[in-house]
Amino acid sequence: MELFNSLKNEILHCTKCELAKTRKHVIFGEGNANADILIIGEAPGRDEDIQGRPFVGASGKLLDKILAACGFTRKEHVFISNIVKCRPPGNRIPTPFEAGICMPWLLKQIELIDPKILILLGATALKYMAGPEHRITLERGNWLNIQNRLAMPVYHPAALLRDPLLKRDTWEDFKKIVFKYRELVNPDHYSAHV
Numbered sequence: 136m137e138l139f140n141s142l143k144n145e146i147l148h149c150t151k152c153e154l155a156k157t158r159k160h161v162i163f164g165e166g167n168a169n170a171d172i173l174i175i176g177e178a179p180g181r182d183e184d185i186q187g188r189p190f191v192g193a194s195g196k197l198l199d200k201i202l203a204a205c206g207f208t209r210k211e212h213v214f215i216s217n218i219v220k221c222r223p224p225g226n227r228i229p230t231p232f233e234a235g236i237c238m239p240w241l242l243k244q245i246e247l248i249d250p251k252i253l254i255l256l257g258a259t260a261l262k263y264m265a266g267p268e269h270r271i272t273l274e275r276g277n278w279l280n281i282q283n284r285l286a287m288p289v290y291h292p293a294a295l296l297r298d299p300l301l302k303r304d305t306w307e308d309f310k311k312i313v314f315k316y317r318e319l320v321n322p323d324h325y326s327a328h329v
């Protein structure tokens with residue numbers, strides 16, 4: 136826990152890239168520091184930048200609903216982080232340069248939290264964690280091996296808000312995550328829906 140807190144302190148004071156100049160908050164992430172599931176999004180947006188917490192806007196509310204349907208909570212089962220920890224102006228996609236500078240923080244979080252399952256939320260998380268040739272539309276719902284862990288790419292909640300038809304596939308993907316969680320972590324994990 137000491138290492139985790141000192142990492143948090145370092146990240147909260149980071150000025151390694153230009154995004155430090157326009158951010159209001161560095162979004163370290165949130166959840167259980169010993170979670171078996173680490174959720175990786177793209178970058179903080181406007182609401183997150185204002186509040187200093189990850190996934191608190193409309194996308195975050197939808198993510199919380201999906202997690203609840205799986206029987207997962209932020210407090211107990213997951214830790215939520217992003218590829219970059221400061222908001223890119225105008226919510227643009229982080230550049231490869233920004234991701235390259237910031238991602239060592241995420242990799243340290245993965246090392247310290249030591250989750251069994253990674254959930255990659257959307258194209259940007261997939262691209263930066265797995266490689267630029269990967270496509271979310273082709274690979275969502277299929278387990279990958281990343282950082283010696285199982286990783287499940289799924290559509291980003293923002294994509295589900297834009298196109299509700301994607302929700303059906305996404306729910307099938309999250310069901311696979313619940314089954315895997317029961318297999319690897321807790322066979323008695325309860326979900327009212329899976």
Ligand code: SF4
Nearest residue numbers: 149151152155221237
């Ligand atoms: S985006 Fe990452 S590397 Fe850039 S200032 Fe924020 S924490 Fe540091």
